[in-house]
Amino acid sequence: MSNTNPQGPGDAGWPEYLTGGGSSHGADQPGGPAAPRRVIGTPPPSAARTMLPDRGHDGPAPPPRELPADPDDPRRAKKAELLVAACFILAMLAGFGFLVAYGTIGVGTIVKVQHSNWALGGTLGLALLLLGVGATLWVRHLMPTVELTENRHPMKSEPKDIEAFKETFEEGAETSQFVKRPLVRRSLIAATIPLAVAPLFLLRDLGPLPGDSLDTTVWRKGLRLLIYGTGRPITPAEFSSPGSLVSVGPEGYLDDDDAMAKAAVIIIKFRPGQISFTAANYPVPGKTVENWTVDNIVAYSKVCTHLGCPAALYDQVTHHILCPCHQSTFDATEGARVTFGPATRPLPQLPIGVDSQGYLIATGPFNQPVGPSFWERG
Ligand code: FES
Structure with missing residues (x-):
């Protein structure tokens, strides 16, 4: 239950895990602490710490909550990381498969439409399934399991609540391992790229115009x-x-x-x-x-x-x-x-x-x- 931040999470200064623990910036600035210089993608130092304390609302104070720095079993976590990355990479391939199927399978006949529907539905479904499986594995095996309770607050947010939200968000970003595990992060981003551009391909379905095909049939003089x-x-x-x-x-x-x-x-x-x-x-x-x-x-x-x-x-x-x-x-x-x-x-x-x-x-x-x-x- 120790707090490794010398200023404490509720103090006016920035927590140590956001500033990297150095003294060359932040609290040394004249006129008070400056914004942290965390760079996205830079892992913060690992340290167990007490999570956000209760901030003076009515009711009994909740018990202290400690956030573990890392999963208990690093080898198991590494395996899970690889599994999650594999799911995201396969999701990316399925997403590209969707785009390829869309571009290569025509829809000129009913049989082609059937094939196209199977290919598009299968690849898109697989991509979404793998994204879901990867996200589930990530949550279950990489993120810490902690129980969080919080007193009800008034609807209007006070400045200190906004500050607390900001800290919570940054704390969550850290504990999700999104920053700390670049393999998972990058494979997830790669998996979503083809899905993000898929709607552009679907615009093709707006054309071509039907011409006079809706006005005519194959019937002509002399057909039995x-x-x-x-x-x-x-x-x-x-x-x-x-x-x-x-x-x-x-x-x-x-x-x-x-x-x-x-x-x-x-x-x-x-x-x-x-x-x-x-x-x-x-x-x-x-x-x-x-x-x-x-x-x-x-x-x-x-x-x-x-x-x-x-x-x-x-x-x-x-x-x-x-x-x-x-x-x-x-x-x-x-x-x-x-x-x-x-x-x-x-x-x-x-x-x-x-x-x-x-x-x-x-x-x-x-x-x-x-x-x-x-x-x-x-
Ligand atoms: S299709 Fe509606 S009545 Fe025939």
């Missing part, structure tokens, strides 16, 4: 409608049962997830007289374009115009197409207009016809963007 699942083309004669609904995709793109995300289509067969028709030249909202149909077969985009879920639940009685995500409902006999729910646009109609072999084909692209509305669509 292939049944999703079997990949077979279909003729109007095969699709002759009124009330039927089939999911189809464009010929050559059924295995292309990126293309199918926008190009998925449903075809529905109606009885004669059930559809409310309009002409393509003079389209009327709430009507199905007649010359874009074949034998009362109508093709609509399967991508919900609310948030893009697949809208393929069909009620044969009401002729309603239902999106299961938020219950938007579209009337298939009236141009797939919205009758209920949060969607604000009809499902776009795909113009269809038959080719020379009698199979259903697209006779053109969609005449409007499919899927959710976005800011440029107005």
